Structure formats: C-alpha cells, structure tokens
Amino acid sequence: MRKFAARWGTFRRYSGLLRELVVRDIKVRYRRSFLGLVWTVLNPLLMMLVMTLVFSTIFRSNIENFPVYLLTGNIVFALNADSTSQALMSIVGNAGLIKKVYIPKYLFPLSKVLSCLVNFGFSLIALLIVMLITHSPFYPSLLLFWAPLVGLFLFSSGLSLILSAVNVYFRDVGHLYSVLITAWTYLTPIFYPIEILPPVMQKIVFWNPLYQYIKYFRLLVLAGTVPEWDTNLYCFGAGALMLAAGTAVFKKLQDHFILHI
Amino acid sequence: MPGYRLKNYYTLSTLLREAERFPCIAFEVFDTLLLRQFLPADEPFHARLKDETPAPAFTQAELEFLRTHMALNPLLKKVYDCAARAGARIFLVSLLPLPADFLTGVLRETGIPQWEELLSAGEADESLPHALASRAEGKLLYLGQYSPDALREAGITVFRYVPPIQRYLQSGGHLPEKPRTSALSERCADTVNRFYTRVTHPARDVAVQVENVSMLFNISSERIDSIKEYCIKLLKRQLLFEEFWALKDISFEVRRGERVGLIGLNGSGKSTMLKVICGVLRPTKGRVEVTGTVAPLIELGAGFDFDLSATENVFLGGAILGYPREEMRRRYEGIIDFAGLHGFENVPIKNYSSGMIARLGFAIATCHTPDVLIIDEILSVGDFEFQKKCHRKMEELTGRGTTVLFVSHSAGDIVSMCDRAIWLDHGRIADMGEAEYIVEKYLNQ
Structure with a gap:
C-alpha cells in the first residue's frame, strides 16, 4: 500500500510533464502547416470523403448513412492505430532524455496515447459536422460516447506499453507492426458490414477487440441503444487485461532500457 | 605546538580537525622556507633567501616576480569559513618584509571581504598579539610581519600555509615535489582526512x-x-x-x-x-x-x-x-x-x-x-x-x-x-x- 502511495506521489509530481508532453505533441504536429489545428478536424473529414466516394457504391445497399458508419469506425480505429504506432517509438525516440534525467518512463507511451485521445476529441467535431449534414438523428445514448473510449484507452495504453518496451530490444517490431496494422484495418469492419464476411471469418473478427469497441461506439451513435452487458464486459475486460499485461511487461523490461537505447 | 611542526600539505587539514582546540589561529604566508621550496633555483633571490638572516628586503622586480608567481591558496576562503563556523579566529602573518600594498593586492584575490586591519610590516605594536588573542570576535585580520614566537606566546597557534597548487597546474601541470613527510605527519594526514567532514559539517544531515x-x-x-x-x-x-x-x-x-x-x-x-x-x-x-x-x-x-x-x-x-x-x-x-x-x-x-x-x-x-x-x-x-x-x-x-x-x-x-x-x-x-x-x-x- 505504501509502495502504491509512493508511485501515485511520483505520478502526481510528473503529471505536469505528462501535460507538457501532450501539448508538445499537438503543437509540433501541425506547427509548420498553414491551417494548423484545423487539420485535426479536416483530416478525418477528407478521409471520410475519399472513402465514401470509393466504397459507398459497393456497400450502399447494406448500410444506411454510410458516411457516419465509416467515420465512426475510422476514428475509433485510428485512435488505437495512431496511438500505438506513435508510442512504439516513444522510448527509443526519447533516448537522449531517458539517459540523462530520471523520469518515470511509462510517461512517454502514455503521453502519445493521450495526445491521440485529444486528437480524437477534434475528430468528434468532424463527426458532428457529418451527422448534421446527413441529417442523422441525435440519440440520447450519444451522451455515453465516452464509455467505449475508456475501454479503448486502457487497451491502447496497454498495447503501447508492450510495443514501446519490446521495440527497445528488437527494432524489427516497428516494421512488423506497420504490416500488422494494415492487416488489422482489413480485419476490422470499418468500411464494410460484418455480415458480408463468411461465418468463419465473422467468428474470428468477433474476437478482434477493435471490432467490439467500434460496435459499441456505433450502437451509441447510429442505433441509439446502449449495448448489452456482454459487450460491456468484453470492452472493459479486454482493456483491463491489456493494460495489466502492458504494465507487467513494461515493468519487467524498463530497468534495462538504458543499456539498449 | 603540533600545528607548527606539521609540514606544508597537511596543515590546512590539521587546522580543520583541530579547529575546536585552537581558538586563535594565524597563518604564516610567504615565509622564507616556503618561498625557497617553490621558487626555481636559478631565480636570483633564491640564494639571498637562504643566506640572509633576517629575511632580505625585496626589490621592485622581485616583488613583481612574487606577484605573478605566488598567489594565496584559493582554499583560504573555505578554510576561513570552516574555522569561523567552528568559532576559531584566523590571522595571517608574513615573516617576510613585504610592503602593505603588495599584500593587500594578494589578499584581495582570495575573495574574503573581512580583512579588517592591515598593519604594514615592521610597524606592528608589540602588545598587539595579546590584544588579539583576548578579542571575542572571530574576524580575519592581517597582522603584517610578526615572529611566530610572539604570536605563540600570546596563545595564537601558527600554521604554515600551503602554497596554491593552481598556479603550478597552470604552468604546464607541473607540480612541485612533495615535501618530506615524517611518519607522524603521514599518520596525521589520514586522521585529518577522516575528521575533515565531521568538522566542516558538524550536523549529521x-x-x-x-x-x-x-x-x-x-x-x-x-x-x-x-x-x-x-x-x-x-x-x-x-x-x-x-x-x-x-x-x-x-x-x-x-x-x-x-x-x-x-x-x-x-x-x-x-x-x-x-x-x-x-x-x-x-x-x-x-x-x-x-x-x-x-x-x-x-x-x-x-x-x-x-x-x-x-x-x-x-x-x-x-x-x-x-x-x-x-x-x-x-x-x-x-x-x-x-x-x-x-x-x-x-x-x-x-x-x-x-x-x-x-x-x-x-x-x-x-x-x-x-x-x-x-x-x-x-x-x-x-x-x-x-x-x-x-x-x-x-x-x-x-x-x-x-x-x-x-x-x-x-x-x-x-x-x-x-x-x-x-x-x-x-x-x-x-x-x-x-x-x-x-x-x-x-x-x-
């Protein structure tokens, strides 16, 4: 218990740094661009536009309000994909700092996930714009939009911790993971409905956590219903498990980071 | 007096260790022995330092040489701080007849602002050592030329002062020979080292x-x-x-x-x-x-x-x-x-x-x-x-x-x-x- 209190104390002390790191990420990302922060909204909008143009002709019959369907899937998936692939390099990229000053090292992957979460907030503006344009109904369940995000935040943090730690030892992880992300994109029903998959694939995709988070989010936004307990259990359970695994791996490996970066 | 008998390099440390025992301390700066030890042998007044008793008066050129080649040890300020903390009083004495302005200049380099009185060589009052020893306040004073015996009689412990090693480092990193050390002072050096920290930082923080x-x-x-x-x-x-x-x-x-x-x-x-x-x-x-x-x-x-x-x-x-x-x-x-x-x-x-x-x-x-x-x-x-x-x-x-x-x-x-x-x-x-x-x-x- 005392150990936990000490950890919490350290975290409190460095929460300012976490904030600075997140702010830095956001500032640096669009620093030299003309439109600056507008890009955080514009980016998902343009993406949606392109993909709608390409895919809507194929899937139009099955899905109502395809733009919103696509955008919801896309931004939730992007939250996980962006945060984990940025976090992947976070330890190696901050080698200079880690070698010189004592900082709790988990702050680096965590700051990446948080800055992507802030980014996600801007994407929500894009979502609202699209919903207004397409005249989609605003359900009261929308107010629960944060619920799947909490689960996904835990999940992404856990995965980020694992990836950033393992990447210190094996730099191949970066290359491998970018391939994996592509595969993951296609295995997640972002721009297609899950029903078009053969039954075997549907079973596999069911165990893809990202599918569950997206489903949760879509149920809130598109269907106006709150998911059953099993989806809830799955989402939060997967998040908690991944975070536990990530913490365990990170904790075991972190003492030797400095010898490898 | 143990302080006087110990040879150059360890005197500062001894002082620090013994600070509580010696309420009044005088440093001997620029005495003949010291100068001879560190001056090059071909320096013209090297021989004079050896032969002439009492110590010779210096010419302007020789003073210039001393000014450029000798400096008070940068440690002096530190020692002063330590001794002052331990409640000791420190005086500086010179056994050579150096003019007052020369010494003022050198003393200024140490960065200690508290030089209180400056008496030029030879002008000092006979009774001054006694007056100093009975003073309650621990100010740093320059005494001018005094014989160590007069000071010791008055209860002021005299320490021989260590020449600065920095000057020698600057002149190509060439250090003077370590002076002879008796077995006694070698032992003392170790003790001194062990006690040094205790004296400088009495609170065990x-x-x-x-x-x-x-x-x-x-x-x-x-x-x-x-x-x-x-x-x-x-x-x-x-x-x-x-x-x-x-x-x-x-x-x-x-x-x-x-x-x-x-x-x-x-x-x-x-x-x-x-x-x-x-x-x-x-x-x-x-x-x-x-x-x-x-x-x-x-x-x-x-x-x-x-x-x-x-x-x-x-x-x-x-x-x-x-x-x-x-x-x-x-x-x-x-x-x-x-x-x-x-x-x-x-x-x-x-x-x-x-x-x-x-x-x-x-x-x-x-x-x-x-x-x-x-x-x-x-x-x-x-x-x-x-x-x-x-x-x-x-x-x-x-x-x-x-x-x-x-x-x-x-x-x-x-x-x-x-x-x-x-x-x-x-x-x-x-x-x-x-x-x-x-x-x-x-x-x-």
Whole structure:
C-alpha cells in the first residue's frame, strides 16, 4: 500500500510533464502547416470523403448513412492505430532524455496515447459536422460516447506499453507492426458490414477487440441503444487485461532500457 | 605546538580537525622556507633567501616576480569559513618584509571581504598579539610581519600555509615535489582526512547516501537489436555476455550543503555513479538514498524540443525536472534574464547557437533551489563570462544549502569548487577526503 502511495506521489509530481508532453505533441504536429489545428478536424473529414466516394457504391445497399458508419469506425480505429504506432517509438525516440534525467518512463507511451485521445476529441467535431449534414438523428445514448473510449484507452495504453518496451530490444517490431496494422484495418469492419464476411471469418473478427469497441461506439451513435452487458464486459475486460499485461511487461523490461537505447 | 611542526600539505587539514582546540589561529604566508621550496633555483633571490638572516628586503622586480608567481591558496576562503563556523579566529602573518600594498593586492584575490586591519610590516605594536588573542570576535585580520614566537606566546597557534597548487597546474601541470613527510605527519594526514567532514559539517544531515553500490554491465561482443540477430546468436550459442563491473562496492555519504567532487580517469565510473544517484540507472547491487529534489545538469538542454520556442521549452524543461507549472510561470522572467535571451523568447530554439541553448538549460535547472545539484562536466561549454556566472550561481545555491555533486577533469575546478573529493579508480573508491589533498594524491599517483 505504501509502495502504491509512493508511485501515485511520483505520478502526481510528473503529471505536469505528462501535460507538457501532450501539448508538445499537438503543437509540433501541425506547427509548420498553414491551417494548423484545423487539420485535426479536416483530416478525418477528407478521409471520410475519399472513402465514401470509393466504397459507398459497393456497400450502399447494406448500410444506411454510410458516411457516419465509416467515420465512426475510422476514428475509433485510428485512435488505437495512431496511438500505438506513435508510442512504439516513444522510448527509443526519447533516448537522449531517458539517459540523462530520471523520469518515470511509462510517461512517454502514455503521453502519445493521450495526445491521440485529444486528437480524437477534434475528430468528434468532424463527426458532428457529418451527422448534421446527413441529417442523422441525435440519440440520447450519444451522451455515453465516452464509455467505449475508456475501454479503448486502457487497451491502447496497454498495447503501447508492450510495443514501446519490446521495440527497445528488437527494432524489427516497428516494421512488423506497420504490416500488422494494415492487416488489422482489413480485419476490422470499418468500411464494410460484418455480415458480408463468411461465418468463419465473422467468428474470428468477433474476437478482434477493435471490432467490439467500434460496435459499441456505433450502437451509441447510429442505433441509439446502449449495448448489452456482454459487450460491456468484453470492452472493459479486454482493456483491463491489456493494460495489466502492458504494465507487467513494461515493468519487467524498463530497468534495462538504458543499456539498449 | 603540533600545528607548527606539521609540514606544508597537511596543515590546512590539521587546522580543520583541530579547529575546536585552537581558538586563535594565524597563518604564516610567504615565509622564507616556503618561498625557497617553490621558487626555481636559478631565480636570483633564491640564494639571498637562504643566506640572509633576517629575511632580505625585496626589490621592485622581485616583488613583481612574487606577484605573478605566488598567489594565496584559493582554499583560504573555505578554510576561513570552516574555522569561523567552528568559532576559531584566523590571522595571517608574513615573516617576510613585504610592503602593505603588495599584500593587500594578494589578499584581495582570495575573495574574503573581512580583512579588517592591515598593519604594514615592521610597524606592528608589540602588545598587539595579546590584544588579539583576548578579542571575542572571530574576524580575519592581517597582522603584517610578526615572529611566530610572539604570536605563540600570546596563545595564537601558527600554521604554515600551503602554497596554491593552481598556479603550478597552470604552468604546464607541473607540480612541485612533495615535501618530506615524517611518519607522524603521514599518520596525521589520514586522521585529518577522516575528521575533515565531521568538522566542516558538524550536523549529521545526510543528503545522499550510497551504500555498497555495484553496477554490472553486459557488454556483448556486438549489440543485438533485431530478432534475426538474436535468433542466429541463440542458435550459435553466442548469447554469452561479457561482464563488466562499472562500479564495485561503492559506499559514501554526502552531507547537506557539502560540495563533493568526483575525480578519476576516463572510464573510472564517475558518470555512472552520478547516473545511479540521479536514478537514471538502477544499481545491480546496493542502495542509493537521496533526500529531497535532485536537479541533474548532466547535459544542458536534455529534453528540449528544438521545434518549440524558448518560452515553451522553459515549461517543458521545468516539467522534466518535476517543477510545477505555476512555479515556472513565476520564475520565467528570471530564467530568461539569466540566460540573456530577451528578444529571442519566441524563436524556435533550433535557430539558437549552442551557447544560447546551454545558457537556457543551466538557467532552467538552477531556477529553483534544488536539494541536490548534480553536475557532469557541463561547465566547459559557454564563454568565460557565462562560466563565471555559473560559478556564482552555484556559490549562491550552496549558500542556500544545496548539496553539489560535481564531476570534472579539471583538478583546479575541483579544488576551487569542492570541499571534498572522491577519487574513483576502475569502479572502486581509491580514496576520499579533503579536495586538495585528494587531488594532490591523484595527480601524483
């Protein structure tokens, strides 16, 4: 218990740094661009536009309000994909700092996930714009939009911790993971409905956590219903498990980071 | 009188150890024996010093020579502080008839403002020693030319003064021969060293405690960064690591407000030691305990983002050191002032010169009064003006009770800035004790 209190104390002390790191990420990302922060909204909008143009002709019959369907899937998936692939390099990229000053090292992957979460907030503006344009109904369940995000935040943090730690030892992880992300994109029903998959694939995709988070989010936004307990259990359970695994791996490996970066 | 009998190098330490026993202390500066020992033999007045009794009067040229070749030991201020803390009174005496303005000039270099009375050589009153010895206040006085006997009679202990090693270091790193030491003074030197810390820091306030710390590194013949290499090495059974102990069973304590220097050759483990103390490295064995906040100055500007402006980096840098944002906002003006960056606050620091970045880094790290300041060889950057500023800032911090750990290859810096030195050799402590004594020993190894 005392150990936990000490950890919490350290975290409190460095929460300012976490904030600075997140702010830095956001500032640096669009620093030299003309439109600056507008890009955080514009980016998902343009993406949606392109993909709608390409895919809507194929899937139009099955899905109502395809733009919103696509955008919801896309931004939730992007939250996980962006945060984990940025976090992947976070330890190696901050080698200079880690070698010189004592900082709790988990702050680096965590700051990446948080800055992507802030980014996600801007994407929500894009979502609202699209919903207004397409005249989609605003359900009261929308107010629960944060619920799947909490689960996904835990999940992404856990995965980020694992990836950033393992990447210190094996730099191949970066290359491998970018391939994996592509595969993951296609295995997640972002721009297609899950029903078009053969039954075997549907079973596999069911165990893809990202599918569950997206489903949760879509149920809130598109269907106006709150998911059953099993989806809830799955989402939060997967998040908690991944975070536990990530913490365990990170904790075991972190003492030797400095010898490898 | 034990103080007078002991030979040159150990007298300061003895003084420090014995400070409680000797309420009145006089330093002998510029006596004939001392001058002869350190002057080149072909110097014209070398012979005169030897032959003429009483000591000869100096010509203007000879005085000029002395002025350029002798300086009062930079340690004098430190000794003065220590003795004053222990309640002793210190006087300076010269056994040579040196003119008053000459001595004033030399004394000014020591940086002690409290020289109270200056009596020119030969003019001093016979009864003055007694008057001094009965004074209650511990001011530093210059007495002019007095015979040690008169002082001793009055109860003032006379110590022979150590010549400064800095001058000799500057003249090509050539140190004078170590003077003869009797077995007695050799023994004393060790005792002195052990007691030194006790006297300088009587309150046992430990700021940094290092207990049996060992640090093991695995140096594999090649670094393995990829899965392919790892598998190949695993199959070939080449995953054996070579063991290297960077630190082996190191124990020491640093008391609050103490300034400790680490010296040693390259690869002796100095930087590793600092990293262990900062918490950057976790020791393989042993324990390090640091009381209070640590500000590491291992590399100025570590953690800066070069795309951000100075203002943004002040907050980022402060956060890295764990200072709250509110506090950084309050100290912001002071930081920009110290770094001399007015008018450049909003320029991305990638456009800065390396000196500007170093100044900003130093200003951020020292804006707050940390409990422990760790400095690794960083003051070599920047121009001399900035270095002077840094030295002053560090004086100011130690004045406020900050503990300083300092790594440098410059023996002069260690002597002038540290109270105590730890000499590391191949990951072990070769010796530790009073800075000057250790540096001396290290250079003569």
